[in-house]
Amino acid sequence: MTTSLPGGGVTRKSNSEASTGFSFKDATLRKLPARVRALIVLSALGALLTVTVLEIQAGATAYIVGENHWSKAQQQAVHSLYRYATHADPIDLQRAREALAVPLGDRQARLALERRPVNLHLAREGFRQGGNAPEDIDRLIRMYRLFAGAPYFRESVRIWREAEVDILQVAALAEEIHQDVVQQRLDPARTGAYQRRLLLLDERLRVAEIAFSRSLVDGARVMRLALIGVSIVAFVALTWYALAVMRRTLRHVRETESEFRVAFHQAVVGMLKLDRRGRVTRANEALAKILDHPLEELKGLSLGAILHPQDLQLTAAGAIDWLRMLEPGDRRLLRGDGKAVWVRWTASMIVGGQADADRIFVVVEDVSKARELASEIAHQASHDELTGLINRREIERRLSQAIAEVQHGTMRHSLCFVDLDQFKVVNDTCGHAAGDQFLRQFSATLAAQLRGGDWVGRLGGDEFAVLLEGASLEDAERAAVRIHERLWQSTFHWAGRKFAMGCSIGVAEMNRGTVDSDLLLRAADTACYLAKEEGRNRVRCYRDSDRAIARRHNELEWVAQTQLAIAENRLLLYAQRIQPLNGEDRLQYEVLVRLAGEEGQVVLPGFFLPAMERYGQVSALDRHVVGLVFAQIAGHPEHLDYLDLCHINLSAQSIVDTGFLEYVVGLLDEKPALAHKICFEITETAVIGNLADARGFIDAMRARGCRIALDDFGSGLSSFGYLKSLPVDVLKIDGAFIRDLGKDDVDLALVRSIGQVGRALGKTTIAEWVETEAAMTQLAEVGIDYAQGYAIHVPCPLLELMQAWPPVRVNLATA
Structure with a gap:
């Protein structure tokens, strides 16, 4: 099959491509993320190798530094014991024991790491006793656990174990000398013997220390060279793969450019291109259908001709403010018959080599039906399904708005809490269908008594809230009495029975002292409760000086305090x-x-x-x-x-x-x-x-x-x-x-x-x-x-x- 392009060219597709709906190039596109992942993996591998090289070098350095502490401590121990054998000064013995704590701490750490399971806490304590820097301790542990059996390091560990045998002998010799000093058996002959044994141990330990350091240095050097070699190979592989991906991507872009043109015109969403002055340079069939306008007449039109004036953002100089026009959102387009249609507007700028070469690519999707549905859903979310009045959530939102107005101005409002007196009787004697109809009639009668700025909502069950705009408490009381009398005069008829629409009304004033809607509702509810308690079917106002109000407040406070105490x-x-x-x-x-x-x-x-x-x-x-x-x-x-x-x-x-x-x-x-x-x-x-x-x-x-x-x-x-x-x-x-x-x-x-x-x-x-x-x-x-x-x-x-x-x-x- 053939397809005409806007430029007059022709592209050909095989029958298999036409029937399946995608070509080999589409498959190539799907492979692109896998190539990106491969690049990331190779890059991460290179970084990991680099970090590993540095960590091994740092670990080896930490062990060499630790060996230096070990060596100094060993020499200090031998020297102090040599002096102790000569002078029997307890300070020398104390110094020797403190020095021996360093190699013995390292021994404790090694043994803890060779346990199964490994005792990391004991290992850390041992290395800390060995004089190692706190920041090197975890590195020493990782190095030992990962490379204890590796070439070179394995030899270092063997030398370490053999040197510990001599260290233990030095420690044992310290105790022997101490016993002789305590029992006063130390004579020149014994002293000389001890000093010769100390010198012999010191000589063997020095040889072991040199061998340990040399083995560590050689192992670290070999490991570093090996990892550097691997890093070089990885870098070469990464470079080659990146170049290959780039070549394939560029080829894919060139091959799919013609397909994009086809997709532009066949897309189910509207698309158009604009120049910097806002003129349409290209549009597709979907946009023409949305605008109910011939496609050939769209080219050359200005953005102002197809976009609602309120949605066209202009600068102070009268030019199009592209910075704001590129923000996504819902906007209105003007149809050929002058009607507005809501669309979801998504725009992006394609920067050219020169300012005049910039192009704006816009995608528009018809969302008029979705907005109608959203409006309906929003109405349902804020209104009571049975009565059509606003619901509790919307009541609280409007009360919060009214409270904000009162606190920033001089106006006062009043809230009436209305509770039906006969609802349960209707429900129990006539059924729920009658109860529902009773609520609908009551709410309609109640709403009919309100002024233009007033509103009524259903809190739930048989409870309603009425806002009397601009009404003081005295004004609201008179209005509530009038509303109550009108409701009392109305009757509800069902199956040959009549029911009065009696109700109890509590009134609370909204003034600058009102802090939130919850407290306002509670005040009106309290007044309504007292109206019911005093015999129902009456109006009661909330006043702070009212003793009954104070008593109920006190009781409610005790209820709240007790509930909090339980919690x-x-x-x-x-x-x-x-x-x-x-x-x-x-x-x-x-x-x-x-x-x-x-x-x-x-x-x-x-x-x-x-x-x-x-x-x-x-x-x-x-x-x-x-x-x-x-x-x-x-x-x-x-x-x-x-x-x-x-x-x-x-x-x-x-x-x-x-x-x-x-x-x-x-x-x-x-x-x-x-x-x-x-x-x-x-x-x-x-x-x-x-x-x-x-x-x-x-x-x-x-x-x-x-x-x-x-x-x-x-x-x-x-x-x-x-x-x-x-x-x-x-x-x-x-x-x-x-x-x-x-x-x-x-x-x-x-x-x-x-x-x-x-x-x-x-x-x-x-x-x-x-x-x-x-x-x-x-x-x-x-x-x-x-x-x-x-x-x-x-x-x-x-x-x-x-x-x-x-x-x-x-x-x-x-x-």
């Missing part, structure tokens, strides 16, 4: 003993929780526990406490053997939480030995209010061996009616009956009756809040089994109690 493991376990009133004194106690403040103070549960319960967070607290208690008791097996029962309080929220039940069951299955030592205390009111859930929890715990105590017994009024069928083991009598015991005969009668019922049902009874000895006596008389209170034990850290029990037993036979 930072700052919850403290305390314990209070429970003492039997009759019989053997067995160890029982109730675990109490405290909070360690950030400044080290101990916070009682009365400060943080009510807030955790109020905001539904106490289950997380119980989970953390149970985990801590189990871990601490299991970690003290001697205490566990002595322990009779450990009481742990649980909240009503925890016993109805299936996740909490699964967590405790998992702990008990993991540590089954703890089960019969644990008694979970559940308040009587929690059981009465959640009888089915409480029964499920109790059954699961008792099935694993735990015991259950009914806490605050007597406060539920209907106690005796359900007690026969409730499988609990312990009754903890409400402290309100114990506190005034002795002052009120009615309290004593009630306590006596509870004790009688407990005995009849086979349940243990415990009296709480026992604060006097007189109360203990009365409780024992009416048959109560155990007592707990300050008269018995002041709560202390659990670990302190565990360390005191079991108490130390004194063996009277040995005392």
